[in-house]
Amino acid sequence: MASSTLPRRKLALGAALTLAAPAVQAQSPVTITFRFNDPEAPQMRAALDEFERANPSIRVTMQRVSWADAQQQFLREAAVGGTPDVAQLAFVWPRSFAAAGALRPLDDFVRRGIGLQGWDDFLSRDLALGADSKIYAVPWTTDTFAMYYNKDLLAQAGITSFPTDWEGLRAASQGAQQRTGKPGWAFPAGSCGTPSVWFFLNYFWWSKGPGLIDRDGDTRFRISMTAADIQEGLEYYDRYLREGHNPRSSLSICLWGAPEVVEGLVSGDIAIASLPDPVAIDVATKWRQRNGDRPVPFASAPHPAGPNGSRTHLGGRMLGIGAASRRPEEAWRLIEFLCRPEPTFTRHYTNYTLAQIAALPMRNWTPDLMGFPAQLRTARSWGAYNAGPVPIPFMWNATGRAAGSVFIGEKTAAQAARELHEAITREFARNQR
Incomplete structure (x- = not known):
């Protein structure tokens, strides 16, 4: 009896282990990938560690790619079915990425709820949509340019309030x-593929x-600006150089x-700049490193207003979630976590602002940065520029070349404006459907 019982016991034990194996396997953590392009990798890794502690069934591998390479690499990966699970994207990428089949639609997840006060509280939601009107990304952080200036230099010039x-x-x-004897608004006036003067002109x-392109109904677009409108902007900025x-x-x-811009502000050799808040923070940080506990001499204000x-x-x-995820x-659980102020933005990723209206006053804005939340409330989405028939890179580059030709005296503002208007009109006619 004993000799016949032992094999049956071994078989029973083996069967039990075999049946138990899937249950044990199911409890093992799954691993997802997060493609992160900003420089604050250690801070983001700390936030991901907190996510893992709150979600022990998920592990996150953080992949690093520079912004210069991120767009083309993601599209190459999408072509072979190898996208990361979650990817950090520039605001104007979702539409083209969706058209390339690189992103998963998120409408089913968004309907569950997201953020502090739901989807309608997110900024630039229009940029998250594909041509099919589906949601392909969640606005995560937002920024804009504000005027950042040296109060002491302006006071020496008799200017006590910013214009x-x-x-x-x-x-x-x-x-x-x-x-x-110091430069006033020493804005970068050089021409390259992505010149700063594009922002300042807009x-x-x-x-x-x-704008250069505006909506004409729900699905159509129009060129709203005349050559004379363009010329006015070119002449305005050219005066800074001529004077x-x-x-x-x-x-x-x-x-x-x-x-040159950052150092000019830090050293007190530039009075005024126009910067996004992460660059302004860098300026103030470098100034404190050199000047100890002295109060920073900087303040910020919205850009000038017109009509x-x-x-x-x-x-x-x-x-966004990669189509191959x-x-x-x-992946959505990670996005939900990262779209809450606590702990990512309160403890780790503190130089950035959540792209939600309800989150704007929650950030601990230092006194020199108070112009940024004021500017964010009047900033506008790229909107029709992003969805319209003339690609932003085309307009950006053409505008920079037009401005550069005026600044170096190669063309008059009237000539450059006319040629820019004609170039955009041709591209518009070629692509408008």
Whole structure:
């Protein structure tokens, strides 16, 4: 009996282990990937660690790619079915990524609820939509440019309050240079593929009313600006260079956060800049490192207003789920977690602002940054620029070349404006359906 019982016991034990194995396997954590492109990798890893502690069944592998390479790499991966589960995207990428089949639609998840006060509280929701009107990403962080200036330099020039109209800003810039010998608004005036002057020209144009491309109903678009409107903006910025309070050396600087701009502010050699808040934070941080506990001399204010108010763009990042993700539920759980202020934005990723209206006053804005939340409330989405028939890169590059040709004296503002208007009109006619 004993010899016949032992094999049966072994078989029974083996069967029990075999039956139990799937249950044990099901409890093992699953791993998802998160593609993160911003420089704050250690801070984001700390936030992901908190997510893992709150969700022990999920592990997150953080992948790092530079912003310069992120767009093309994601599209290459999508072509072979290898996208990350969750990806950080620029605000204007979801529409084209959706058209390429690179992102999973999120409508089913969004209906469950997201953020502090639901989907309608998110900024730039229109940029999250594909051409099929489905939701392909969630606006995550937002930023915009505000005027960031040295109060001491302006005070030396007799300017005690920051100007609120465009001519006042030009006069303050000129006055700062004449009375202190330092440049006023030394905006980057150089031409490159993505020049800063593109933003500054649009802020000027939008404050007056129309944009280069505007909506004409729900699905159609129109070119709202005339060549004369474009010319007015080109002439406005050219005056800074002709009058000398933006030095000719700025023609060699293209990007708003260039070291020359940051160092010029930190060292007190520039009176005024236009920057997104992460760059302003970098300026203040570097100033404190050199000057100890002295109060920072900087303040911020919205850009000048025109008949249409003070208008800048809503920039920022979105989060999307790759079309190839095999773990969309877990990916969505990570997105939900990252879209709450606590703990990601209160403890770790503190230089950024959640792209939700209810979150704007929750950020701990230092006194020198108070112009940024004010500017965010009047900023506008790229909207028709992003959805319209003329691609943003085309307009961005063409606008930069037009401005550059005026700044170096190659063309008159009238000639450059006419040619820019004609170029956009041709591209519009070619692509409008």
